Amino acid sequence: MQKSMKNHMVRTLGAFAVALASAVALPSFSAHAEGIEARIIKNPNCGCCTMHGEYLREHGFDVTITNDENVYDMATMIGIPEDMQGCHLTMIDGYAVSGHVPVESILRMLEERPAITALTLPGMPMGSPGMGGAKEAPFEIYSLKNGKAEIYELR
Template sequence: MILSRRTTLLLPLLLFMNRTAEAGARRLEVMSTNGCGCCVAWVKHLEAEGYTATVTNLPMADLVLKKMAAGLRPELYSCHTAMIDGYVIEGHVPVRDINQLLRDRPDAIGLTVPGMPTGSPGMGEPDPSNPYEVLLVRRDGTTDVFSRQPQAG
């Protein structure tokens, strides 16, 4: 196949734009309070899987306002809130579930792991004796179980 001069010139640009779009989808804005070690550990969990996070430390009152503005109810809160590609990621959500959310693109606010369950990413090693659920938060505020953790593999 012979490529035209225009195609030859545009191909590198198109490849660059595709890589840039993919990288953009793996960038999170994380909001937390200063000195929260489990939030730092969760960010490291994401970075180990190829995500890039920008962390902003906020006073607790401001962080709660961000959670409310995102459409989260208090019973869905955890210690940190992240934004990625139009979705909210609240708390210690495993990277596997974030990947699935971004692949499936459901009509939802995002995912949450309410509270801070032991064995969730950033909260110690996975603990089969302490299962927890990752919830999909719908736009009307209702939730559905997105996954049950810990998962094998």
């Protein structure tokens, strides 16, 4: 019984150490955003896309915004299925980012450099960066490769 308790304690402390290391490492991620170009392509009538651009600027990205009524067609051409698209498309360092993806997810992708074409947060979930409102559930952020989506992370 004592060995089981000791193992439980070691696992708990290990999990705590990982969580603490992640929290401490987070500020270093924001330094990586300095000077990284983020080109947002959005529908001219969409205001929340502009707000997401401001959010990225606040985290150090060099943001340019282009209006284009064909943003959904562009996302489809990149390989983002219609049901997986967000309301705007951002091109960052060779990756496409669709929708209101949190900066932590984007920076993780840039740090890890996975063999994917895109990250997406489908739709326009309330509480996501640039959307406003209250977050109702964890955001399901997907990675896309060859048109196939899989959960990248819950945030």
